Amino acid sequence: MLSAIEAKAKFDCWDPKKCPRRRWDAKNKASRNERHVRNYRKRSVKAHIEKIGGEALLCAAKFANVASILERDAALLFDPTEAFYAEVERAIAVLREASERLTIGKAQTAKSAALRARLVAAHQKAEAGTQPISRVIGTAAIAYLYTVDGTRSSPPHAMTIELWNQQKCLDTRHQHLFDLKPTEIRSWIEGVLSDWRIVRLAEPEPRIRSSLECPLRPCPLHQE
Incomplete structure (x- = not known):
């Protein structure tokens, strides 16, 4: 050659x-x-959201399928009296939760496209002191993956604002899902399912985005 x-x-x-x-x-x-x-x-935010929404929907179907298999075979594979059986039940709950959240996120594609515009307006109004953020965008703590300036982010920064202003508590059992992409969630689930002898489910440290990481400017929490 x-x-x-x-x-x-x-x-x-x-x-x-x-x-x-x-x-x-x-x-x-x-x-x-x-x-x-x-x-x-020049690709619109909506185009990015639709692409990620399609991936999320595929992951949701896979999560639901794995949860069904676990639910069907758990009693045969494990002794219900074992401590690990509770972990298996919790894994099923996490899978169901992830599937539901991702499916809901796909259904809210159009709403998510408008969320960023409302979020920017909320930031600007909050900085000007005209109106609280929570009243402008309401409860924006949706578990849908969306894009800001071409980067994937989960959850929306609005969740940080809601937590900051209203001190809302998240379910710690599913908190680790909020800061992971669909592929990362899938890798985590596949890692758990690959070893049936595992003693404890390994969860990444729960993490909420701080105001310093907010890609939107101006951010009302940036100075606090």
Whole structure:
């Protein structure tokens, strides 16, 4: 097989100096890349949400299927008197919860597209001191994955504001699901199910985004 150097020396079509097509490709490669980046950035938030929503729906179906299998075979695989059986039941509950949340998130695609606009307006009004954030956006603590400036984020920063203002408590059993992407949740679940002899389910540390990590500016909590 010829190397690129040998092919360039043997065939004119491999040399940009001799082939007009390759010369045009080499000349316009940078501009094509820049145009591709610009077009990608122009993609609407709704398009990003729809893409992630589709992934979430697939994960939701998989979670529901795994939960059904666990529920069906748990009594056969484990002794109900064992301590681990309670962990299996909790794993089923987590799977059901994740499936429901992701399914609901897909159904709220249109609402999530408008959530960012309301969130920005809420930030600005709160900074101006005209209206509290919680009254503007209501309870925005939805467990749907959405995008802000092209990055995936879960949960919405509004949840931090709700926790900050109203001191709402989250269910600690499912709290670890809030800061993970669908693929990360799936990896965690698959890791648990891959070892039936596991003694304890390993959960990542629950984490709520701080105001310093808020990608929106201005953020009313940024100075506090």
